[in-house]
Amino acid sequence: MRTFGRGSRTKTPLPLAPARIVAVGGGFGGFHALRRLQKLLEPERVSLTLVAPTDYLLYSPLLPEVATGVLDPRDIAVSIRQTLRRTRTVLGHVSSIDFGERTLRVEGRDGITEVEWDKLILAPGSVTRQFDIPGxxxxxxxxxxxxxxxxxxxxxxxxxxxxxxxxxxxxxxxxxxxxxxxxxxxxxxxxxxxxxxxxxxxxxxxxxxxxxxxxxxxxxxxxxxxxxxxxxxxxxxxxxxxxxxxxxxxxxxxxxxxxxxxxxxxxxxxxxxxxxxxxxxxGVAPSPLIAKLDLPTEKGRLVVEPDMTVPGVPNVWAIGDAAAVPDLALDASKPTPPTAQHAQRQGVQVAKNVAASLGVGESKPYFHKDLxxxxxxxxxxxxxxxxxxxxxxxxxxxxxxxxxxxxxxxxxxxxxxxxxxxxxxxxxxxxxxxxxxxxxxxxxxxxxxx
CATH class of the missing domain: 3.50.50.100 (FAD/NAD(P)-binding domain)
Known part of the structure; x- marks a missing residue:
């Protein structure tokens, strides 16, 4: 038995090769999922990869203060490489995902990269909602x-x-x-x-x-x-x-x-x-990536179970603005609102659920009372x-x-x-x-x- 992390004890035997966990999206959901996974699982147990268009977490609630010059833009851009030191970062946008082969295609400035995964966390976030209004x-x-x-x-x-x-x-x-x-x-x-x-x-x-x-x-x-x-x-x-x-x-x-x-x-x-x-x-709309996956959606957000797994697709979870996570604390028939507060906490819980799929800890449904x-x-x-x-x-x-x-x-x-x-x-x-x-x-x- 070995001790790892903050007082946690991992009794599950180590695998022959580390499981490849890939998170798509460097927003609140993906960032906090990987951050918690670094604490929960040893380097010998998993390799962590983040696919995102930038190498920083943007604390978007403070963007108005950047617009007024009160805050320097760098104040709300948290370096992913410095914070998630065990995580490999692949810069670019995911253009397609092959769930059968467990690969995803990333288009970056330097060309196209193929990333393989054993466990996939989809957290591509949202974009500004556009309407078909002239001009x-x-x-x-x-x-x-x-x-x-x-x-x-x-x-x-x-x-x-x-x-x-x-x-x-x-x-x-x-x-x-x-x-x-x-x-x-x-x-x-x-x-x-x-x-x-x-x-x-x-x-x-x-x-x-x-x-x-x-x-x-x-x-x-x-x-x-x-x-x-x-x-x-x-x-x-x-x-x-x-x-x-x-x-x-x-x-x-x-x-x-x-x-x-x-x-x-x-x-x-x-x-x-x-x-x-x-x-x-x-308003905002789910990332355009979701529409390319040919999976069930609810108002553009990917349908998921209460534990954030994607139905019918093994070893895939989805969180944040792009996922319709049932709001068990308020109304299970409706998804949680697309806020940073929920994305962050879903990231923490999905990390625990992914770890549980590897034999470490227990998987639980997402439950959070809005602060x-x-x-x-x-x-x-x-x-x-x-x-x-x-x-x-x-x-x-x-x-x-x-x-x-x-x-x-x-x-x-x-x-x-x-x-x-x-x-x-x-x-x-x-x-x-x-x-x-x-x-x-x-x-x-x-x-x-x-």
């Missing part, structure tokens, strides 16, 4: 990748800089309105936090411009839903709406985008909004519902930031984020347009492939 794919920018967040920040700065120097002529005034109008689609977490934090940020750096007052910038938040932040309930949703409205943000509910061009957005109620900035945060939801509205404002307790204002802001520090996967990331938050409180805001991301690389259609 959106060509003109809208999402907020789901570092490239998008960095571009949006630089783009907004560039629009305001250009507006500041326009001549006071009819043509100049018309162009000024376009450049000073920001339209955000989606009043969920992404859209609401983006508008709230970006509006607060622009107000704080208004001295950058000679002829622009913060009130000159028009912020428009639109959504087909009847409420802002519906996940938090009517009371907190109204609180968030009141905060934004008091700051001058226009909120148009039960309306969406009918079409878009480079200089305007037409809403479904016929309103034409002159704007050169369209940010798309209207609650938080939304940072910039400044000292926030709304939160930890463990079902509604909070607002500075207290909610504190809870939101505390939760993010808790959820960040490494101590180094926590220190960097906390330090930047401290600097943003006591030092002048950083206002530099580095212009490092091409506009075409931050379009929704382009970002889906990152």
């Amino acid at each position: 959106v794919a060509e003109n809208a920018h999402g907020l789901k990748t570092l490239s998008e967040a960095t571009f949006i920040r630089n783009h907004v700065l560039a629009q305001l800089d250009a507006a500041d120097s326009l001549p006071d002529t009819p043509a100049g005034r018309a162009e000024r309105i376009e450049r000073l109008t920001v339209v955000a689609v989606g009043a969920g977490y992404t859209g609401t936090e983006f508008v709230a934090q970006m509006q607060n940020w622009v107000k704080g750096i208004a001295t950058r411009w000679a002829s622009i007052d913060p009130s000159d910038v028009r912020w428009l938040l639109v959504d087909l839903a009847p409420a802002v932040l519906p996940e938090l309930g009517d009371k907190l949703g109204k609180e968030a709406m009141d905060v934004l409205t008091a700051r001058g943000v226009e909120i148009r509910l039960e309306v969406s985008v009918a079409s878009a061009t480079a200089t305007s957005v037409t809403l479904t109620d016929g309103t034409v909004v002159p704007s050169r900035t369209l940010v798309w945060g209207a 609650g939801l938080v939304a940072d509205l910039g400044g000292f404002d926030g709304v939160a519902k930890p463990l079902g307790i509604p909070l607002k204002g500075p207290v909610a802001k504190f809870v939101a930031r505390s939760y993010h520090l808790y959820a960040l996967p490494t101590a180094a990331a926590r220190v960097r984020v906390a330090t930047d938050w401290l600097y943003s409180t006591i030092l002048p805001t950083r206002v530099v347009n580095l212009d490092q991301v091409r506009a075409e690389d931050a379009l929704i259609a382009k970002a889906q492939g990152q």
Whole structure:
């Protein structure tokens, strides 16, 4: 008998050759699955491989703070190679999977690689949900990748800089309105936090411009839903709406985008909004990989059992935004929501279940009671519902930031984020347009492939 990990004892005999465990996707699910497997199973028992388009875990809930320059992009990009030291990383996108031969095809920058597996964890995550709306794919920018967040920040700065120097002529005034109008689609977490934090940020750096007052910038938040932040309930949703409205943000509910061009957005109620900035945060859709697998799906998400195994396909598990994992804690007939909170915890549980398939430990169904939801509205404002307790204002802001520090996967990331938050409180805001991301690389259609 040998001892391994944090006090765990592995009595199962070692195999003749290590089992090849492959995880597809380096988001919360795949990252935490491999991290836990490193603790549960010896190197002699398994070899671990991650297939992902990037070599970092992106802590996406803090992307709005990257867009406002409060956080450096590297603060929320956790190095996979440094954290998962026993895991081999293959960079690229999975284009196909052969379940019979237990191989998958990876298309990367350096060509095509074939990866063999004995146990497969599918955690490819999600992409920004697209709709067949004229002009959106060509003109809208999402907020789901570092490239998008960095571009949006630089783009907004560039629009305001250009507006500041326009001549006071009819043509100049018309162009000024376009450049000073920001339209955000989606009043969920992404859209609401983006508008709230970006509006607060622009107000704080208004001295950058000679002829622009913060009130000159028009912020428009639109959504087909009847409420802002519906996940938090009517009371907190109204609180968030009141905060934004008091700051001058226009909120148009039960309306969406009918079409878009480079200089305007037409809403479904016929309103034409002159704007050169369209940010798309209207939900997410499962990774396009799922549609290629020819397996049963539920609203695009892969159907799985409560223990996250894929029915009819031995030695395959699926988790996260791309899997319809039954929500046993709330309603087993519905899948868990596509949140980082569930993906992370599914990753931990699937690691235990994969280990159990190798004779180590016991497999169990996924069960997690939601810890609650938080939304940072910039400044000292926030709304939160930890463990079902509604909070607002500075207290909610504190809870939101505390939760993010808790959820960040490494101590180094926590220190960097906390330090930047401290600097943003006591030092002048950083206002530099580095212009490092091409506009075409931050379009929704382009970002889906990152």
